[in-house]
Amino acid sequence: MGPVFNFRRQESKMVQWDKASEAGLEAFKKFYDCETLEEALSSFNTVCEEAKLPRGGRFTEFFPYLKAAYKEALPYKYKEIFKILEKKAGQSLYERNTIGQIDRNRVLCVGAGPVGLRAAIEVQLLGARVVVVERRPKFTRNNVLKLWKFLIDDLKSLGAKKFYGKFATGSINHINIRSLQLLMTKISLLLGISVYAPCKFDGIAEPVLTEEGSLISGWKAKFSDGHELADSFIFDVVIGASGKNCVLDGFSRYSLDARLAIAITANFVNHWTSEEAAVEEIGGLSRQYDQDFFKEMYTETGVDLENIVYYKDQVHYFVMTAKKESLLEQGVLKEDLADTEDTRGRILNPSNVDKEKLMEYAKKAALYATEHKSQKLPHTEWAIIPRGDKGSPDCCIFDFTNLYAARVAARVTVRKGQPLLATIVGDSLLEPFWPEGTGCARGFLSALDAGWMIRDWFLGKKNPIKILAEREMTRSILNQTTDGNLVKKYKDFTIDPKSRYVTIPTKYDKDKILKYYDSDNPDEIQFLTERFKEKRFFDNAQHKSILKKFRSTFKKSKKPKEVVVAGSAPLSPTIEAGPPVFPKA
Ligand SMILES: Cc1cc2nc3c(=O)[nH]c(=O)nc-3n(C[C@H](O)[C@H](O)[C@H](O)COP(=O)(O)OP(=O)(O)OC[C@H]3O[C@@H](n4cnc5c(N)ncnc54)[C@H](O)[C@@H]3O)c2cc1C
Known part of the structure; x- marks a missing residue:
C-alpha cells in the first residue's frame, strides 16, 4: 500500500501510512522499556527507519505518521501512550x-x-x-x-x-x-x-x-x-x-540574598531486598519540628543537622543540611574560612573537604535517622557516579550561599x-x-x-x-x-x-x-x-x-561575510538545512 500524506496541517485521524515492520515493532518495545539514553536514542532511530520516517519533525509531520505505522500493531501496553499524547496535543491553545x-x-x-x-x-x-x-x-x-x-x-x-x-x-x-x-x-x-x-x-x-x-x-x-x-x-x-x-x-x-547553608547528599545502592523495602522513607524532618531527635543525633554521633530527607528509588537517597560547626568538629571541613563576601564560595573547595570524613558523616546520619524513624538501613554500599576511570562514591557537599x-x-x-x-x-x-x-x-x-x-x-x-x-x-x-x-x-x-x-x-x-x-x-x-x-x-x-x-x-553583497563566535574559529558560509523530507509515496 502506498502511503498518502499531506505535508502539514493534517488531522492525525486522516493519515495513512505503511505499517512498520517486525523489526520496527521490536525496536519500539525496546525503546519504550529501555533504561538508558543511548538505548533510547538508538532504538528510536530504528523505530523511525523501519517506518520510513525522518528522525523527528514538526508534530503534524511526524506524530500522526508514527502513530499510523505503529499503534495498531503494538501490544496493548505500548499503545496507550499515543492516546495520552494525542489528548495533550489536542488542547485548544495549541491550535492544532x-x-x-x-x-x-x-x-x-x-x-x-x-x-x-x-x-x-x-x-x-x-x-x-x-x-x-x-x-x-x-x-x-x-x-x-x-x-x-x-x-x-x-x-x-x-x-x-x-x-x-x-x-x-x-x-x-x-x-x-x-x-x-x-x-x-x-x-x-x-x-x-x-x-x-x-x-x-x-x-x-x-x-x-x-x-x-x-x-x-x-x-x-x-x-x-x-x-x-x-x-x-x-x-x-x-x-x-x-x-x-x-x-x-x-x-x-x-546574587540572591542567601544565608550560609551546606547540604550533603548520599546515595547508597538499592538491592531491592525485603530488608531494604522495610525501611521507611523520611519525607522531611526538620529541627524546627523535631528538636529532640536532632539533639540526640548530635549527642550520639556528632552529626548536627538542620533537616534530613530519605527517599527510596533507584538508590537510597539522603539529603541533609548540616551545621558548619559540626562539619569542622568531625573533620569534614579542614578549615573555617571566614564567612565574608570573598571567602564564602571557597569553604567547600575540594582542598578544604575531606571526602572520606564526609562519607562517614553522611553514613552516620543515614543510619541514625533510619534506625530511629523505622529500621536501620541494612547496608551502606555507595552508589558510584562515573568520574575518572573507576567512578566515585556518590556523596557530595553543596554550598547555597552564592545562589x-x-x-x-x-x-x-x-x-x-x-x-x-x-x-x-x-x-x-x-x-x-x-x-x-x-x-x-x-x-x-x-x-x-x-x-x-x-x-x-x-x-x-x-x-x-x-x-x-x-x-x-x-x-x-x-x-x-x-x-x-x-x-x-x-x-x-x-x-x-x-x-x-x-x-x-x-x-x-x-x-x-x-x-x-x-x-x-x-x-x-x-x-x-x-x-x-x-x-x-x-x-x-x-x-x-x-x-x-x-x-x-x-x-546585493557579492562576497560572503564571515562571522566569528567568541572564542571560536570563523564559521564558513552555509546553506539552510531545510525541513525534514518525507519519503516519496
Ligand atoms: C543533589 C541535588 C538534589 C536536588 N534535589 C532536588 C529536589 O529534591 N527537588 C527539586 O525540585 N530540585 C532538586 N534539585 C535541583 C534540580 O535538580 C534542578 O533544579 C533541576 O535539575 C534543574 O533542571 P534544569 O533542566 O534547569 O537543569 P539541569 O538538570 O542541570 O540540566 C541541564 C542540562 O544541560 C546540559 N548542558 C549544560 N551545558 C550544556 C552545553 N553547553 N551544551 C549542551 N548541553 C549542556 C547538562 O548536561 C544538563 O543535562 C537537586 C539538585 C541537586 C544537585
Whole structure:
C-alpha cells in the first residue's frame, strides 16, 4: 500500500501510512522499556527507519505518521501512550499544533535536563521544529527530586506513568532525576523532537551570506563535537536550559540574598531486598519540628543537622543540611574560612573537604535517622557516579550561599533583518535552594512561561517588545512561588500563566525592557519603540516589511561575510538545512 500524506496541517485521524515492520515493532518495545539514553536514542532511530520516517519533525509531520505505522500493531501496553499524547496535543491553545510560519518557529533547546525537555515539549506541541542538544552522552545523576503537586499532574498528563510505573504511586511524590530525564526524552522523541547527545553547544553564530550572496534565513549555533545535524540546524528561537551555568550570552545575573547553608547528599545502592523495602522513607524532618531527635543525633554521633530527607528509588537517597560547626568538629571541613563576601564560595573547595570524613558523616546520619524513624538501613554500599576511570562514591557537599538569579528571562537580537528570540529557563534562570524542593517545580513553571511567550512570538500579532515585557512579569514572581500559593486547579494548568498564578503584576519599567530588544536596524527600533511606548497598534505586516527591506540590502553583497563566535574559529558560509523530507509515496 502506498502511503498518502499531506505535508502539514493534517488531522492525525486522516493519515495513512505503511505499517512498520517486525523489526520496527521490536525496536519500539525496546525503546519504550529501555533504561538508558543511548538505548533510547538508538532504538528510536530504528523505530523511525523501519517506518520510513525522518528522525523527528514538526508534530503534524511526524506524530500522526508514527502513530499510523505503529499503534495498531503494538501490544496493548505500548499503545496507550499515543492516546495520552494525542489528548495533550489536542488542547485548544495549541491550535492544532500549527502555530507560526515555518521560517519563524524553529527552536533550539540547549540542555536535556528536566526543564529544557519540558520547554521543548511545549514548543513542539505548538507546532515548532525543535532540536534539543545535550552535552552528556548518558544520564547518570542519582538525585531524587521532590515534586510539587502540580508537577505530578503535569507529568501524568504527558504519560510519565507509562514509562515509569512507580511514578506518583500512593504517597510517593518524588522521582530520581535520571529516570525523569529519560522518560521526558522518550516523550519528546515520540512527539517529533530531535534529541542530539552528546552534543555540546558552544555559542551562537549570526546569520551569514551564502556563496551566492543571499542571506540564510536564520541563526545557527556552534557545537564542540561537530555534530553534522545540529551544525546545519537553523533556528529562530533558542532556549537556554543548561542548568546553573547559563551558556547564552546577554543574561547577566545578580546574587540572591542567601544565608550560609551546606547540604550533603548520599546515595547508597538499592538491592531491592525485603530488608531494604522495610525501611521507611523520611519525607522531611526538620529541627524546627523535631528538636529532640536532632539533639540526640548530635549527642550520639556528632552529626548536627538542620533537616534530613530519605527517599527510596533507584538508590537510597539522603539529603541533609548540616551545621558548619559540626562539619569542622568531625573533620569534614579542614578549615573555617571566614564567612565574608570573598571567602564564602571557597569553604567547600575540594582542598578544604575531606571526602572520606564526609562519607562517614553522611553514613552516620543515614543510619541514625533510619534506625530511629523505622529500621536501620541494612547496608551502606555507595552508589558510584562515573568520574575518572573507576567512578566515585556518590556523596557530595553543596554550598547555597552564592545562589544567582538572572536579571531578565528573554531578549531579542535582530541581525541583517533576522530576529532571534533567546530565553532561559530552569536553573539558568533561577538557581534553587533545592533542599526545599523548589528546583524542578519553579523550573517547570519557567518552562511553561517560556512556552507562552514563544506562542505569542510564533503568532506574531503582538509587538515583540510587549512580548518581552509580559515575560518579565512572570519572571518577577517566580522566586515567590510555593507549592501552596499557585492556583489550585492543577489539572487545568496550561502554558497560559493565568491558569497557574493567582496574581500577575502588570506594571513594568519600559526603559529596562527596551534594552532587551537589540537590532542593527535603526528603522526597526524606532518603529517598535514608538508603538510600545505610546501603546499604539502594532502592525505585523509593516514590521515584516521593515525586516524584509533590511534583509534585501544584504543580498546585493557579492562576497560572503564571515562571522566569528567568541572564542571560536570563523564559521564558513552555509546553506539552510531545510525541513525534514518525507519519503516519496
Ligand atoms: C543533589 C541535588 C538534589 C536536588 N534535589 C532536588 C529536589 O529534591 N527537588 C527539586 O525540585 N530540585 C532538586 N534539585 C535541583 C534540580 O535538580 C534542578 O533544579 C533541576 O535539575 C534543574 O533542571 P534544569 O533542566 O534547569 O537543569 P539541569 O538538570 O542541570 O540540566 C541541564 C542540562 O544541560 C546540559 N548542558 C549544560 N551545558 C550544556 C552545553 N553547553 N551544551 C549542551 N548541553 C549542556 C547538562 O548536561 C544538563 O543535562 C537537586 C539538585 C541537586 C544537585
